[in-house]
Amino acid sequence: MEVSLMFHASSAKPIDDSLSNIVEEIESQNPQLLVLSARQLRYSLHQTTVELTITEPRPFNVLEEFIIRAGIEFEPSPTANELASILGLDTVFVQSTIATLQKLQTLAQKSFITVTEQGRLFYEKGSVPQPPYTVQIHAITDSLGETVTFQGEPLNEVVINLLSLANILNIDFKINEISSLSLEQIQTSLQASGVALHVPETGKIVTAFRVIAPTQTIWRKISLFLIFDAKEDKICLQLRRGKQILDSRSKWLEILLSEGKLSLDALCKSSNKSINFEQEAVLKYKNSEIEAKLEKIRQQALKANTKQVIQLRDRQINQTFLEIVNRAKHQIIIYSPWVNQVLVNEEFLNSLQQLAKRGVGILIGWGIAQRQEDEESPILLEIAEKLRAIKTPEGLSAVQVSWLGDSHLKEVIVDREIYLCGSYHWLSSGGYQIPTGESVYQVTIPNQVQQAYEFLANRFQNYAQQLWAQALENCDAQLAVEAVCIWGALGMEEIAVTEIEKNNWLELLPIWLNTVLPALRSNNLPNDLRSFKLALSLLSQVTGEEIFVDLLREGWRQVINAIAIHNRETALNLLNNEVWSQFLRLQIVSKNDAPDDLILQQNVPQPKKDEPGTKPKKGQIEKKTRRKVKD
Structure with a gap:
């Protein structure tokens, strides 16, 4: 399960964890x-048991030397009888030696004494x-190198649960x-393998071979890297066995790629279905x-010495x-094009809850399509409810989730100071659209952060x-509560209270008060108090008989x-004569209270739950000078 709502905990590119260090x-x-892309795969070796027939030399005797020499030097070559006559030897003796040779x-195997190529080699060595x-x-046949090597000990069969390179x-x-x-x-392969079974220079010769057991398929690991060279502006394929780069086979794969004989679809596809969906959706929308x-x-990120x-x-x-x-x-x-259960887990929800506190x-905001009904991955009700279940201390939903749509960017703006933005990126090569992963940038340039903020804030405002x-x-x-909460989270409390006044929807005043409280508690007191003055002026329209009046009283005390x-x-x-009379x-305050009393009462430290209640010391409140209520 991924950790965050926005960005995947692992690479958005198909890079196997076992190869991440090599990639870095x-x-x-x-x-x-x-x-x-960096994929660890398997490829096949084929192991065949072979029986070799080997001959090794011994010094020849005098008669053997004469017979071989006659076959090489006489023209035409003599028969056994002719050579026996020349040497003055018994024909049977010469024929027996020739049969052995x-x-x-x-x-x-001819009637005339004919020396084989092998015989000539031996003769030269006496x-x-x-x-x-x-x-x-x-015999080990490598499917990659199309080579055959020989070794005395068989390869062990190992179970490797990886995709096949060929597939x-x-x-x-x-x-x-x-x-x-x-x-x-x-x-030739025996000599290249260095097994010392075919050594012509010493006279040790393999004269025949035969396969004596069925061929076995043995799997081994191999790594395939798809690399973009920005300097050369080209795609490269690289095969590695461990850290060893297989140059010749890598070049062979690149030739196949250039000729359109190689498919990169599977290679570029992440094993994470969520990532694949996101990449395809961004490309589409x-x-x-x-x-x-x-x-x-x-482009700004590419500039040298740009730390912002x-x-x-x-x-x-x-x-x-x-x-x-x-x-x-x-x-x-x-803002995220998608909000789904793969990307929202308990850890992230807990983080949001702490922020709400x-x-x-x-x-x-979410959505990639231009119309909400066209979304291929709409937010699930279960996910929306989990997010909305995160409450402020006042009991309102702390997370405002809104469909805005028509954007493939992932964006985060924190405190109007830091801006993260990113999306998936592609390269075009050989008719393929190759995803290069997520391009994500951290921006702290004030005017750019402000522009990004205004753009997204305006979208949320329009939605509200x-x-x-x-x-x-x-x-x-x-719906009215949702709109007021969005305005509150945006810091647009004046718009909210103005709409409440314009439409005489006084029942929403307690909600409005609860939306401004979080900002006040996080040390964010607005410079302009017009919204509070307007909200206070609406008290004159409240009779005191409304069902929401208790919430209104508590809300104003806390604000x-x-x-x-x-x-x-x-x-x-804020507590002028007119407001105080309201x-x-x-009954927001007692009839004997003064503005100072209200503020002092709210600021008296409360006893801890496990401690007995304590009363203020005698005269504690009286020590404060009461402020005359303004006209």
């Missing part, structure tokens, strides 16, 4: 290289072969059957205007996101206006107290 090494040592493949013997050895590239590696090879090919905004930031625009790499993305979000003091605005306003219009049309209190904590004079200035009429 490649990219850190070569800044112009970007690893697009023929069995040793030194002489050919020897003839001994009777042949057999040896069993294992993922959709190519067929040709394997030559050992039985189809010539003796010369076997001899990419908004050119939004993309231009990201491209502008991308930083591109985040794979592992940095999620970590940075969580750190920035958890440091929020006032407000978080998040600190009074941080949280807005989450739509909700409000629907609420008025349908007399839907729940005045929260303001007084930051600035006592500001709180007292507080008395609606």
